Amino acid sequence: MPKLLLLEAMGNTAEYVLDAARDLKVEVIVVTHEDVHEDWYSPAVKRKIEENGKLVFTDFSDSEGALRQLTELARAEDVGGVVACWEFLTPLVARLTADLGLPGNDPSRAISCRNKRIMARAFAEHGVPAPTTVTPRTLEEAYDLVEAAGLSYPVVVKPAEQSGSWGVSVVHSDEELATAFAAAQSHLFQMPHGIPLDPHVIVQEYIGGTEFSIETVAVRGVVTPLFPYDKFTTGGARRAEFGHTVPAELDDASVDTLQRAAVSAAQALGVTDGIAHIELKLLADGTTRVIELGARLPGDHIVALMRQARGIDEARIYVQVALGLEPSLTATANTAAGIRFLTPSRGGVLRSVSGIGNAGAVALSRLTVQPGGSVRAPGDNDARVGYVILHADTAAEVNAAAAEVLADVTVEVA
Template identity: 35%
Template sequence: MSLPGVLLLDAAGPEAGLLATAAAARGHQVHAATTAAAYADYRPELKGLLAGRVVTDFARPGRALDEIAAFARRRGVGAVLTVNEYLTELAARLCAELGVPGNDPVRAGAARDKAAMAGAFTAAGVRAPHTVLVRSDAELRAALADPRVGFPCVVKPRSGAGSAGVTVVTDAVGASAAADVARESVGMYGSGGDSGLLVQAYAAGTEYSVESFTQGGATTHLAVTRKQVTGGAKRVETGHSLPVSLPPAIQAAVYREVEAAIRAAGIRHGASHTEVIVSGDGRCMVIEIGARLGAGQIGLLIQHALGIDVWAALLDVALGRPAALAPSALGYAAVRFVTSPHAGRLTSLYGFPRTGPGVPFVRWRAAIGGLVREPGANGHRLGSFVVTGLDADEVEERADALLRRVRIHVEPAPENTGQVRPASTSAIAP
């Protein structure tokens, strides 16, 4: 008897590649739903894993749903997965259409549209910052005058990801400029770019994320991740570390709020990544939730630190099988991200780590001679590396020491509008 096929919505990126590899290793035929432009950029080894593909337009979700469902039925697909933030709602709708395990298609939008997310959190009693949807300058002024918002506050697009278009503002003038940035922020597949944006009360404290799996309504928390974030108006993530041990009472409160958020977003079968702020007095506020595995190499951190095969677990949950989520190791892992000090042309790079003992993963994304940006979103990172070990302090010290060795030179370039482009490792000086 043949195994059910596995369908990935957009198989680009290293996380999707690992997921495809895990499915193929278990004997499943792996298929991808993709766009023509995205498929052209798939690595040869990924293309070699695929038994089939359906090319569609994710910017037209209704049509994409019909086309992908028809393909899935022809190919005997029994599991649908995505690690793409922008496709989680489509994944939930497709799972419902095919009758395979997935998230609630009615509430799935609450994990993508942040206005719907705020409403769902309020209805479910989740502790979250007060959030106002505004569509005009008058509504923006009214939101800023609301004592439940105040200054500082956060202005962000309603459907963005990776901190794109997000600004922390301290006065009305800054809020007006931040609103323009949020309105102009356009995500993948044409999402965003409309007149709706969010004004949110600022939550002060330490930022964490909680990495969880839910299966049949039962949630297992794999790890709490500490997040390193820049200060100032743009809060870009510069590192992740896990697992973090919180005081028992605070951890229980965090898990309680995270589980309420998971239910509010209709997450029933799959991974979730919940961003929280813990204040100095131990109170937890849920900032956002994603119906996916955490990005920024968090899956690799879990795998190396705790011995949990997250890719196999994602596959098992999608197939309706019990997933192995118990740690088999008691280690620690951290990732550091390299960013540019300012916008311009990248002319040299020295000291970027190589893989080796305790450094299982390195990735450089920017080409020497290419244009780079001052970090304003997570997508502006130039590269990253993972450090692992048994002692948390030693791992943190080594990760920071390796980061200090990295030397990049960026020459100013007029009208810098370039995107980060991949580079071959031959362009990287040791």
């Protein structure tokens, strides 16, 4: 039986990867930390690991020690592929696969898929259409670099290394820039593993237009784009994601523009084997700007949406590419699916969520915080208390149904 090394299964893609491996008759060796497994893993993920694999514990905050330990483990177990379900470990995956001679991305450029400061430089060097970006270490340097680059407000401020829209702000003045800069630098270790993060801050040209996401699949250096889908974010100073619809309803020219930009971004960052998740904006003049790329599966249950709407199983593809197998990228369905996240109007203790309903396009609804649990104030993806998945014949129908659901839902917080 082939063996797959999976680094950290606490992300919301882990269940999909574990299911895909089981269906492919692949044994999974999950690597995590003992405390993380105990405190962060859901009962469902723990059960899936027990049924089709085993656990190994390591210290990911010591990347060199983890690399040595996991290289020895992979050789002893005759591992045939390595993946990660937590994007902070994708550079480690690239180093491991290179050392083991397995399919993987360019280890010399893998950090550029995780660190937005290095990513911006790579995009500029390879002519990838992207926002003008400066990368200061201090607030004083930020003011100087913004002026030197000819940037004007509004600008986007975010950490060099974070995820989930954490620390992302749109600012309109020097005073707001100071506040946003401090917030972006407030967490320099990624928990729960304590991985040190780049202290630089990203300050970018604000790009208008409409935001989309897209995945590419790379097999032995050949990069193929899938189709773009809608990404919905909140307005105002903080930009959290509140939903997605698969696929986006776009004309052929717009689809081609987004796909070409996605492929160029993946190639610029050395994505040669595996899936890359790219976020872009399409402007009114028909051009696009690549916002960022992650060398990973998409989160937010997009794997389920893609499978439901188009019959494409990205988790299965991810496992197949890692093992050197040829994946199928052919769509077998022609419908649409969407997800909308439920958030409170303020932080506090969740009392109830009501009004979701079960009729029409609603395929699934789930609370991720139970009544009595603490909830964060809205502002990033950690404020979510649940989600609704919808399925219909077209994206327009999904979006209309989603709007009705969100209008009827009440999240009560004490």
